[in-house]
Each structure stands twice: as C-alpha cells, then as structure tokens.
Amino acid sequence: MNSNQRTSRLKFLLVILVFAAPIIGAALLNVSGWQPTGKAYGEPIAPQRNFEQEHIQIRLADGSNWAWRDASPRMTLVAMAGPDCAARCMDVLTKMAAARITLNNNMSRLRLLYVGQPPADTTSNGMQTYWELGSDAGNKLAAFRPDTPDSVSAVLVESDGTALARYPVGFDPSGLRKDLQKVIR
Template sequence: MITPTTSNQRTGRLKFLLVILIFAIPVIAAALLNLSGWQPNGKGYGEPIVPQRNFAQEQVQVRLADGKAWPWRDTSPRMTLIALAGPNCTTQCIDALTKMAAARITLNNNMSRLRLLYIGQLPANAATNGMENYWAIGSDPDGRLAAYRPTTPDSVSALLVESDGTALARYPVGFDPSGLRKDLQKVIH
C-alpha cells in the first residue's frame, strides 16, 4: 500500500525532474547545434574587412583640412565612419553623405560616440550644403585607403572603424543607408 507521504515524495521528485528538463533541454539543443557546426549568424549590412586591419597600428595617416593628423585613438571611445568619395562627387554622392550624417543623428544621445570623416575631393557645393558642419574633412596623402575608394563617378563608399583604429566593416558603392543606420544602432549603444 502507498502511503500519502510516499505519493507526495514521488510527485515532488517528478516535478523536480520536470523543472530540470525544462532548463536542460535548451542547453542540450544548443550543444548539439554547436557540435554539428551551426552558428547563429548576426548578419550586418556591411562587408567584414578580411584580413582585419588596424589603421592606428599600421600608422595610416589622414591629414585634416587644418593640417593636423586624424587621431585614430580618440580621448573617449568613439567609432569613426569614413566616407570615401569617388571622382566627381555630386548629386548621388551628396545624397549618400546626407543619409550617412542623418544615420548619426538617429543615434540620439549616443551620436557623440560616432565621428564622421570625409576623405576625398570636396563636392563643389560643400560649403553651401553645410557638409563641413557634420564631417571632418581629410585627405589620404599616402594612398593607404585607396583600395576602399570607389572609381565610379558620383559615388561613395564607407568604412566603419572601431575606437582603437580597427576597421570593422566596409560599405561598398550602392550600399543601403538604412542598413548602415541599423548597423550603427547595433554597435553604438
């Protein structure tokens, strides 16, 4: 004959095992997926830079309009979005630059954690469209960033660089500005 305490013990043990199974099943499933080689893909919109480069360690020089060198390592941890203009930056190029600056603004309180650096020949109407209000203007005197510069007229590409100078992602000509904005919101929080 089963006494009430034995029945309660059996019920308690079954509940305890059920709780353990509830917590163990996701761990076991994750281990099996990992062993099978599957990894989650947190897809970004930019292309990863492979092999990875660190512009500070490589001493890539960018000269600003005032003659000073661009500091890859800033006094506070801030990322850099570099815009590299192709030849004859006009309508489409300026539109992409405007959307890039707007993506910075959408970061709200965190927009100070992103610096904007424009490298290339300034568009003819840069002064009238207020470009210098949002972008630091620079040049690449040694041509060390030439591989990332587009050759298509009226185009722009971009690089996202970590606060230590490590280039994270490349956004080639024709990139989606809303995708760039989403990537910025992921990495700058």
C-alpha cells in the same frame, strides 16, 4: 515511498529538465558546428586591418592628423567619394550624416570622416557641420575608394582603429543606419 514523495520528486526532475534543456540544446548545436548568423548590410573586411597599427595618416583641413584612437571610445565612419562628387554623392553623404543623427543619445559615439577631394560648395551645403574633412596622405585607403564618378563608399572603423565593415558603391544608407544602431549602443 508514498505517492506524495514520488510526485514531488517527479516535479523536481521536471523543473531541472526545463532549465537543463536549453543548455543541452546549445551544447549540441555548438558541438555540431552550427553558429548563429546576423544580417549585416556592410561587407566584413577580411583579413582585418587596423588603421592605427598600419599608421594610415589622414591629414585634416587644419593641418593636424586624424587620431584613429580617440580619448573616449568612439567609432568612425569613413566616407570616400569617387571622382566628381555631385548630386548623388551629396545625397548619400547627407543620408550617412542623418544615420548618425538617428542614434539620438549615442550619436556622440560616432565620428564622421570624409577622406578625399571635398565636394564643391562644402561651406554652403553644411557638410563641414557634420563631417571632418581630410586627405589620405599616403594613399593607403585607395582600395576602399570608388572609381565611379559621383559615388560614395564607406568603411566603419572601431575605436581602436580596426576596420570592421566596408560599404561599397551603391550601398543602402538605411542598411548602414541599421548596422550603426546594432553596433553603437
């Protein structure tokens, strides 16, 4: 074997090693049990719940029921206010609606649902422009509803009715916006 053949074979083996090294590394990490984690601002809901399968009925202002499964795949951001929704509550609701707007072309892939006693002046503050207003007919979402006055919590629901993440009282609306930008593309 001459030196040109040896050099060619060595180069070929190096090319194979360059492509095989990441695959081997990933396999070793997987065997060792390491899994990548991402930063999410919402708390995962465990055990997972499916609002469609649990037959959670939300009665809308017009008397119809909220459809957890939509004709097109759209996620739902469910907001629930504590007692006496006032200035702080409305500020958070406004920021949540703004988070939907920042999705730009994908904003139609997110529905906004407000469950509970609507804040005063919903017609004058423009809330009905962005939010569907409804009530929890069987009080099955009580575990997600805050007790703190003038506060808001939220639940992000997949298009099949599966609750993905919970945003408890005091959550960061900009963190919610970042989460929405990750999951709605």
